Amino acid sequence: MSPEEELQSNVSVASSTRNIVGVLKEHNYLGLSDCSSVGSSNLSGLADDDKATISLKATELTLGLPGSQSPARDTELNSLGPAKLDEKLFFPLLPSKDEICPSSQKNIASGNKRGFADTMDKVPVYTEKNWMFPEAVVATQSVIKKEVAQNIPKGKLSTTNNSSSPPAAKAQIVGWPPVRSYRKNTLATTCKNSDEVDGKPGSGPLFVKVSMDGAPYLRKVDLRSYTNYGELSAALEKMFTTFTLGQCGTSGATGKDVRNETKLKDLLNGKDYVLTYEDKDGDWMLVGDFSWEIFIGVCKKLKIMKGCDAIGLAAAPAPRAMEKSKMRA
Amino acid sequence: MNYFPDEVIEHIFDFIASHKDRNSISLVSKSWHKIERCSRKRVFIGNCYAINPERLIERFPSLRSLTLKGKPHFADFNLVPHEWGGFVHPWIVALAKARVGLEELRLKRMVVSDESLELLSRSFSSFKSLVLVSCEGFTTDGLASVAANCRHLRELDLQENEIDDHRGQWLNCFPESSTALTSLNFSCLKGETNLAALERLVARSPNLESLKVNRAVPLDALTRLMSCAPQLVDLGVGSYENEPDQESFMKLMAAIKKCTELRSLSGFSEVAPLCLTAFYPICQNLTSLNLSYAAEIQGNHLIRFIQFCKRLQRLWILDSIGDKGLEVVASTCKELQELRVFPSDLHDEEDNDTAVTEIGLVAISAGCPKLHSILYFCKQMTNAALITVAKNCPNFIRFRLCILEPNKPDHTTSQSLDEGFGAIVQACKGLRRLSVSGLLTDKVFLYIGMYAEQLEMLSIAFAGDTDKGMLYVLNGCKKMRKLEIRDSPFGNAALLADVDKYRTMRSLWMSSCEVTLGGCKRLARNAPWLNVEIINENENNDVMERNEEDEREKVDRLYLYRTVVGARKDAPPCVTIL
Numbered sequence: 056m057s058p059e060e061e062l063q064s065n066v067s068v069a070s071s072t073r074n075i076v077g078v079l080k081e082h083n084y085l086g087l088s089d090c091s092s093v094g095s096s097n098l099s100g101l102a103d104d105d106k107a108t109i110s111l112k113a114t115e116l117t118l119g120l121p122g123s124q125s126p127a128r129d130t131e132l133n134s135l136g137p138a139k140l141d142e143k144l145f146f147p148l149l150p151s152k153d154e155i156c157p158s159s160q161k162n163i164a165s166g167n168k169r170g171f172a173d174t175m176d177k178v179p180v181y182t183e184k185n186w187m188f189p190e191a192v193v194a195t196q197s198v199i200k201k202e203v204a205q206n207i208p209k210g211k212l213s214t215t216n217n218s219s220s221p222p223a224a225k226a227q228i229v230g231w232p233p234v235r236s237y238r239k240n241t242l243a244t245t246c247k248n249s250d251e252v253d254g255k256p257g258s259g260p261l262f263v264k265v266s267m268d269g270a271p272y273l274r275k276v277d278l279r280s281y282t283n284y285g286e287l288s289a290a291l292e293k294m295f296t297t298f299t300l301g302q303c304g305t306s307g308a309t310g311k312d313v314r315n316e317t318k319l320k321d322l323l324n325g326k327d328y329v330l331t332y333e334d335k336d337g338d339w340m341l342v343g344d345f346s347w348e349i350f351i352g353v354c355k356k357l358k359i360m361k362g363c364d365a366i367g368l369a370a371a372p373a374p375r376a377m378e379k380s381k382m383r384a
Numbered sequence: 385m386n387y388f389p390d391e392v393i394e395h396i397f398d399f400i401a402s403h404k405d406r407n408s409i410s411l412v413s414k415s416w417h418k419i420e421r422c423s424r425k426r427v428f429i430g431n432c433y434a435i436n437p438e439r440l441i442e443r444f445p446s447l448r449s450l451t452l453k454g455k456p457h458f459a460d461f462n463l464v465p466h467e468w469g470g471f472v473h474p475w476i477v478a479l480a481k482a483r484v485g486l487e488e489l490r491l492k493r494m495v496v497s498d499e500s501l502e503l504l505s506r507s508f509s510s511f512k513s514l515v516l517v518s519c520e521g522f523t524t525d526g527l528a529s530v531a532a533n534c535r536h537l538r539e540l541d542l543q544e545n546e547i548d549d550h551r552g553q554w555l556n557c558f559p560e561s562s563t564a565l566t567s568l569n570f571s572c573l574k575g576e577t578n579l580a581a582l583e584r585l586v587a588r589s590p591n592l593e594s595l596k597v598n599r600a601v602p603l604d605a606l607t608r609l610m611s612c613a614p615q616l617v618d619l620g621v622g623s624y625e626n627e628p629d630q631e632s633f634m635k636l637m638a639a640i641k642k643c644t645e646l647r648s649l650s651g652f653s654e655v656a657p658l659c660l661t662a663f664y665p666i667c668q669n670l671t672s673l674n675l676s677y678a679a680e681i682q683g684n685h686l687i688r689f690i691q692f693c694k695r696l697q698r699l700w701i702l703d704s705i706g707d708k709g710l711e712v713v714a715s716t717c718k719e720l721q722e723l724r725v726f727p728s729d730l731h732d733e734e735d736n737d738t739a740v741t742e743i744g745l746v747a748i749s750a751g752c753p754k755l756h757s758i759l760y761f762c763k764q765m766t767n768a769a770l771i772t773v774a775k776n777c778p779n780f781i782r783f784r785l786c787i788l789e790p791n792k793p794d795h796t797t798s799q800s801l802d803e804g805f806g807a808i809v810q811a812c813k814g815l816r817r818l819s820v821s822g823l824l825t826d827k828v829f830l831y832i833g834m835y836a837e838q839l840e841m842l843s844i845a846f847a848g849d850t851d852k853g854m855l856y857v858l859n860g861c862k863k864m865r866k867l868e869i870r871d872s873p874f875g876n877a878a879l880l881a882d883v884d885k886y887r888t889m890r891s892l893w894m895s896s897c898e899v900t901l902g903g904c905k906r907l908a909r910n911a912p913w914l915n916v917e918i919i920n921e922n923e924n925n926d927v928m929e930r931n932e933e934d935e936r937e938k939v940d941r942l943y944l945y946r947t948v949v950g951a952r953k954d955a956p957p958c959v960t961i962l
Contacts, residue, residue: 230461
């Protein structure tokens with residue numbers, strides 16, 4: 056199979072994968088009782104069931120997925136939760152050190168591979184030499200392995216509108232981009248805290264960014280430092296209270312909570328603000344659907360949105376109430 | 385020949401500060417040479433292996449200030465092995481032995497040891513100023529000796545060094561009698577800082593103008609520091625793990641308001657939430673702003689801040705500011721002279737549609753008439769944009785464009801960027817430094833050779849087709865001093881075409897090109913006044929043994945430089961000097 060053909064099949068299978076998983080999520084949203092039979096059993100939001108269900112899916116899917124990763128991926132997928140499944144399928148390069156990732160769907164973005172192929176033709180000298188991955192960590196040549204270059208679709212190296220053209224390819228060129236190590240290290244220390252750690256549970260802090268509509272800056276929270284939604288909620292409320300000070304007057308007394316510091320909580324539980332998160336698919340979801348363990352596995356970013364903006368995310372009032380009760384728990 | 389007594393001539397020479405001019409003076413006549421060299425106080429040595437300390441001291445006995453540079457530029461990007469060289473110790477030993485009245489030492493990319501710092505601190509009783517940029521090899525113990533022993537220390541400026549932080553009490557080592565500090569920069573230290581010692585030091589330094597602290601200095605400490613140093617002109621802010629409460633924030637803002645002389649801000653290396661906004665009161669006074677480590681501050685907040693910085697002359701920022709942000713800069717910062725836009729997303733994790741593109745560059749060129757230096761990292765570029773930039777800004781002295789993806793063509797036409805860069809060199813007649821990137825053929829070098837008459841430093845990566853490219857540059861750019869090339873198909877023909885050219889240049893770097901060992905050997909034979917260094921990081925480091933059969937073997941890394949003192953003796957095994 057030529058690289059292009061390989062790509063095409065990746066596209067179709069990957070996108071169908073995505074659809075199915077997307078549908079799974081929607082089902083979760085509609086609540087406990089609404090399970091249709093899209094190959095999924097009882098979607099109660101329980102971790103084990105999800106795992107089993109999705110690993111079943113995984114088995115089906117990987118049959119269709121070519122590429123050097125599939126053998127490894129089969130075993131990995133069966134033992135991982137849904138979060139890992141998503142990650143491996145769609146973000147296989149994050150933050151792992153995989154060198155080859157032909158099936159990353161985002162690399163397929165474009166006809167840019169044509170452009171690159173033209174480039175390659177124009178400068179034949181480079182094809183041999185300059186696109187080789189170094190063998191050792193300490194590279195003697197700042198080039199990329201020829202074999203790898205042939206396996207990787209050409210589009211990988213020249214996509215423009217495509218943001219996840221592989222960091223692996225870039226990272227392998229020694230000394231490129233020409234940024235001082237001091238700068239790289241300093242920024243890396245900053246970023247390390249806000250990116251997800253390579254998936255192993257309990258393996259250190261799990262910082263995600265938290266933004267709030269109207270706030271002038273982001274914060275970071277370590278999801279692993281909380282054990283349930285309630286703690287998270289309390290912490291966020293403390294963090295963002297300063298911003299809601301001006302607004303608490305308008306929300307008024309929504310009711311039961313009499314504590315002084317519950318302004319944000321009121322806002323969260325009331326009409327004005329909801330807590331949402333971005334999952335690994337890039338979808339924005341209301342917090343509270345999954346169990347805490349699953350949630351921290353899938354959550355990439357948090358956002359405190361105005362209730363009116365979040366309307367599209369809520370399927371129906373009843374499930375929302377259920378989320379809220381989970382949050383309060 | 386001299387119509388004036390020597391003292392008068394010397395006095396006149398005192399007004400001439402530039403190294404180039406003083407070098408020219410010394411060539412006029414023997415007596416001028418002598419007067420000049422005996423009165424020379426400041427010497428700049430661009431390559432520490434071009435000369436040795438003994439000869440330096442012999443020629444300039446009145447030396448007070450020495451600037452030394454060690455490793456080649458590409459060492460910044462991990463292309464030079466750590467043990468390559470650039471040791472300052474022999475220099476300090478020689479200067480100490482000769483009892484030179486050294487007052488200032490500025491080092492860049494050199495290896496400095498604690499022992500060197502200790503010797504330095506004990507040997508020069510008038511020592512005033514130590515500036516270390518991108519150096520390594522020392523610890524805070526070395527800093528402690530400098531603090532303790534240099535009674536007249538005014539400036540301790542540590543920029544982007546790799547320092548082993550022993551979390552000692554080096555700040556405590558400044559004696560109570562030390563009150564002369566004008567500049568203290570320890571932003572690159574990674575460990576804890578003794579805040580009490582720092583505050584006491586700042587409090588007893590009424591002349592302190594520049595203070596750059598490290599990450600370990602929290603908000604309330606910063607507030608106290610600024611309160612006892614309202615005369616600060618240049619401030620480097622640390623980072624903030626803790627969220628500030630209302631009261632702390634108000635106090636900080638009050639302290640900042642008092643710093644009416646503040647002109648330069650930097651630091652902010654972790655999210656400093658309210659901290660940036662606390663500087664609103666003085667931002668219209670700022671002439672220099674470095675937010676290039678502020679990865680956590682979102683683009684729109686950067687923009688909101690910069691909107692008020694109407695007097696900015698220098699701006700270093702991350703590409704997260706976006707084209708929109710640059711448009712704001714273009715309309716606000718009419719005094720802007722230098723802009724650096726660094727990549728924020730080095731690991732390509734974010735879905736970064738907000739990073740800068742050619743649009744931002746064009747906007748800046750259109751809006752900032754005084755712009756003369758730019759360093760711009762971006763993901764895409766077009767010839768049309770570069771042509772427009774050239775038209776808008778013919779005054780560039782430094783133009784460095786780095787398109788993150790090697791070999792990337794113009795993204796609208798899929799052509800090479802030869803024409804774009806060609807326009808830049810043609811329009812910018814004063815261009816002294818240029819870095820090119822993207823898809824480039826030999827043609828761009830033809831343009832550079834033809835038009836870039838003042839060009840002194842050129843950085844090439846993943847560019848060109850044949851030896852002709854390099855030849856155009858070597859033949860055309862009469863003022864070339866530093867040429868550095870990586871991953872480009874230039875070989876022996878270009879390297880050997882004009883050996884005498886290298887007499888006029890400081891150095892040439894070529895890595896992952898087509899030059900062979902045989903070619904380098906031939907060059908070394910024909911130019912004994914050059915050090916031709918081959919750097920290999922193979923297991924088999926013994927290049928000399930494979931002499932006979934491997935003349936055709938390509939050379940990993942070649943670094944050659946003119947020198948008057950022959951091959952250096954401190955090269956590590958991985959370096960072979962031919």
